[in-house]
Amino acid sequence: MAAIGAKTRWALIDIVVVVYALVPVLWIVSLSFKTKETLTDGNFVPRSWTLQNYVDIFNTTVFLRALVNSIGIALIATAIAVVLGTMAAYAIARLDFPGKQALVGVSLLIAMFPQVSLVSPLFEMERGLGLFDTWPGLILPYITFALPLAIYTLSAFFREIPWELEKAAKMDGATPAQAFRRVIAPLAAPGVFTTAILVFIFCWNDFLFAISLTSTEASRTVPAALSFFTGSSQFEDPTGTISAAAVVITVPIILFVLFFQRRIVAGLTSGAVKG
Amino acid sequence: MAEIVLDKVTKRYPDGALAVSDVDIQIADGEFIILVGPSGCGKSTTLNMIAGLEDISAGELRIDGERVNERAPKDRDIAMVFQSYALYPHMSVRENMAFPLRLAKVDKATVTRKVEEAARILDLTQHLDRKPGNLSGGQRQRVAMGRAIVRNPKAFLMDEPLSNLDAKLRVQMRTSVSKLQKRLGTTTVYVTHDQTEAMTLGDRVVVMRGGHVQQIGSPQFLYEQPANLFVAGFIGSPSMNFLPATLENSELHTPLGAIPLTDRVRRLAEAANAPREVIIGLRPEHFEDATLLDDNEKSRGGTFNATVDVLESMGSDKFAYFTVEGETATSAELDELAADAGSADLTDGGAQIITRLSAASQATEGAETTIWFDADKLQMFDPSDGRNLTYTE
Numbered sequence: 198m199a200a201i202g203a204k205t206r207w208a209l210i211d212i213v214v215v216v217y218a219l220v221p222v223l224w225i226v227s228l229s230f231k232t233k234e235t236l237t238d239g240n241f242v243p244r245s246w247t248l249q250n251y252v253d254i255f256n257t258t259v260f261l262r263a264l265v266n267s268i269g270i271a272l273i274a275t276a277i278a279v280v281l282g283t284m285a286a287y288a289i290a291r292l293d294f295p296g297k298q299a300l301v302g303v304s305l306l307i308a309m310f311p312q313v314s315l316v317s318p319l320f321e322m323e324r325g326l327g328l329f330d331t332w333p334g335l336i337l338p339y340i341t342f343a344l345p346l347a348i349y350t351l352s353a354f355f356r357e358i359p360w361e362l363e364k365a366a367k368m369d370g371a372t373p374a375q376a377f378r379r380v381i382a383p384l385a386a387p388g389v390f391t392t393a394i395l396v397f398i399f400c401w402n403d404f405l406f407a408i409s410l411t412s413t414e415a416s417r418t419v420p421a422a423l424s425f426f427t428g429s430s431q432f433e434d435p436t437g438t439i440s441a442a443a444v445v446i447t448v449p450i451i452l453f454v455l456f457f458q459r460r461i462v463a464g465l466t467s468g469a470v471k472g
Numbered sequence: 473m474a475e476i477v478l479d480k481v482t483k484r485y486p487d488g489a490l491a492v493s494d495v496d497i498q499i500a501d502g503e504f505i506i507l508v509g510p511s512g513c514g515k516s517t518t519l520n521m522i523a524g525l526e527d528i529s530a531g532e533l534r535i536d537g538e539r540v541n542e543r544a545p546k547d548r549d550i551a552m553v554f555q556s557y558a559l560y561p562h563m564s565v566r567e568n569m570a571f572p573l574r575l576a577k578v579d580k581a582t583v584t585r586k587v588e589e590a591a592r593i594l595d596l597t598q599h600l601d602r603k604p605g606n607l608s609g610g611q612r613q614r615v616a617m618g619r620a621i622v623r624n625p626k627a628f629l630m631d632e633p634l635s636n637l638d639a640k641l642r643v644q645m646r647t648s649v650s651k652l653q654k655r656l657g658t659t660t661v662y663v664t665h666d667q668t669e670a671m672t673l674g675d676r677v678v679v680m681r682g683g684h685v686q687q688i689g690s691p692q693f694l695y696e697q698p699a700n701l702f703v704a705g706f707i708g709s710p711s712m713n714f715l716p717a718t719l720e721n722s723e724l725h726t727p728l729g730a731i732p733l734t735d736r737v738r739r740l741a742e743a744a745n746a747p748r749e750v751i752i753g754l755r756p757e758h759f760e761d762a763t764l765l766d767d768n769e770k771s772r773g774g775t776f777n778a779t780v781d782v783l784e785s786m787g788s789d790k791f792a793y794f795t796v797e798g799e800t801a802t803s804a805e806l807d808e809l810a811a812d813a814g815s816a817d818l819t820d821g822g823a824q825i826i827t828r829l830s831a832a833s834q835a836t837e838g839a840e841t842t843i844w845f846d847a848d849k850l851q852m853f854d855p856s857d858g859r860n861l862t863y864t865e
């Protein structure tokens with residue numbers, strides 16, 4: 198009896214959490230399929246379905262251009278942050294070097310820094326340097342703020358790798374490069390993928406820097422572009438198209454996570470050592 | 473196949489800790505040599521220096537007459553079995569064992585043949601395609617051995633390879649390791665702090681203490697002729713009994729009573745220039761229940777009366793524990809041994825004596841018993857430096 202009681206209690210809690218998290222998302226999905234006339238009718242399930250909103254956004258260059266910017270900027274920033282983060286985290290997990298504590302402290306400091314307070318100085322600096330409204334103008338701050346996240350996640354993963362494996366590989370005749378490539382890298386991969394996903398999501402979702410450091414289609418990413426959406430005419434309500442765009446930019450994240458989920462296998466290292 | 477020579481090898485860690493100092497060991501081709509000693513005495517460090525995983529601070533390491541100090545581990549052609557096994561978790565058992573061969577660019581057919589042969593020797597054939605994570609401790613241990621033997625290295629290094637197994641499996645694996653080494657005839661250096669492993673496995677045993685070699689010799693020699701107090705106390709289980717004694721007119725005054733020196737002991741003690749205050753050592757098997765002996769036998773030693781504190785019957789023989797009134801023997805070596813065994817604070821009032829009596833003994837717990845000991849087997853040590861005064865080559 199007690200077990201069933203506990204089960205229903207947990208089921209109820211789960212439902213509440215899932216509903217709380219999903220209702221706004223489903224609401225947006227629903228809005229994106231509604232026709233202009235029924236947009237404001239307050240129904241959760243659209244009474245008349247349409248794909249017009251999706252057709253509309255893909256017919257404007259504004260959205261497509263922003264999508265290209267978003268993908269390009271997020272991918273480049275993720276790649277650079279993960280490579281740098283991997284090297285830093287490896288050093289933090291493996292080596293004792295002077296200034297290690299300082300490095301960890303500074304990266305923590307960056308993670309805690311309120312980004313809003315940096316927006317106006319960055320704006321001025323980037324205009325002075327000619328970086329304003331360019332891809333590097335967004336990629337650089339993204340790397341800066343993603344690095345602490347990358348370093349923390351990666352060093353947690355690296356600490357879990359039994360380093361005796363590296364010694365074993367050396368004894369088995371591997372050069373340091375072979376030991377890294379064939380033993381350490383495969384074990385570190387899940388950590389690297391997890392970090393890459395987190396960093397990518399961070400860059401992909403950013404609105405603050407995207408809205409402040411861009412001014413044209415040249416580098417405006419989707420979250421920023423959404424706020425400039427208008428209907429096909431000045432006087433039309435853009436809610437439907439904004440919702441459609443929001444759905445479209447959520448899809449890559451979901452795909453990304455699903456695709457790499459298999460690689461993020463927890464406990465991959467079990468069995469290496471005694472255990 | 474290789475001969476390994478450590479010539480005044482010293483290791484000083486970057487933080488200044490002197491882990492190994494001036495170690496000289498000559499390991500013959502095909503020999504099975506054991507490094508034993510209490511925790512932190514530098515066994516692993518010595519092994520890692522032979523492997524090439526730690527730099528040698530001073531001295532020379534030669535394999536087959538060639539200096540190899542500067543060679544990377546992969547160029548030394550030595551295989552190692554780690555205490556944690558260090559199996560590659562993302563590879564199957566087959567891939568784990570094939571890894572050294574694949575790195576050596578051996579052709580596929582040979583790799584398959586060698587891996588399968590090793591798997592057969594180690595009884596792993598049906599597990600070849602499983603991942604290490606799904607194996608039992610004993611199976612993992614065998615995979616680790618398999619990875620070491622596939623490529624016929626010049627030598628095996630093993631750092632406490634059995635210490636993660638439970639007691640029964642350890643005994644079983646001990647025999648297999650010994651058989652395997654005999655069969656392959658490969659030079660092996662084996663680190664352990666289990667002195668049963670040390671006694672049963674090795675051709676020769678190296679006893680280490682605080683980074684120094686104390687004595688090197690066959691297990692039996694170390695047992696019978698320990699060079700000093702430390703080796704005497706470390707080798708043997710239950711360990712040797714130590715008592716303080718005063719040497720006067722060819723007689724030893726001990727808490728067991730006065731013991732006249734036998735000819736053998738007197739000659740050795742004189743030659744060694746024994747001081748007045750000494751520590752005597754007697755192994756548990758050199759005691760016997762006096763009622764079981766005839767007068768002729770009894771005359772070769774001394775007797776004392778004491779109450780049995782604890783009696784453990786092993787079936788084949790009985791261990792009787794006594795407390796002997798008087799002082800206990802003290803020296804730096806004995807303190808260190810007691811600390812290592814975790815028995816530093818167990819000696820309260822009087823020295824404890826462990827004796828091994830034959831199964832026929834009628835001794836009972838709490839009853840006073842007359843115990844005989846063999847005075848000719850007695851060893852005498854100098855308390856100031858621990859040296860064995862009755863040592864003969």
Ligand SMILES: Nc1ncnc2c1ncn2[C@@H]1O[C@H](COP(=O)(O)OP(=O)(O)OP(=O)(O)O)[C@@H](O)[C@H]1O
Nearest residue numbers: 485487489491510511512513514515516517518665
């Ligand atoms: N990386 C290191 N840096 C500094 N000192 C070290 C390092 N590794 C070991 N030591 C020191 O060197 C000494 C010998 O260590 P070692 O690991 O060789 O001992 P051991 O005989 O293998 O002990 P155990 O039986 O506990 O494994 C110890 O005093 C230890 O503190």
Ligand SMILES: [Mg+2]
Nearest residue numbers: 515516517631
């Ligand atoms: Mg060790």
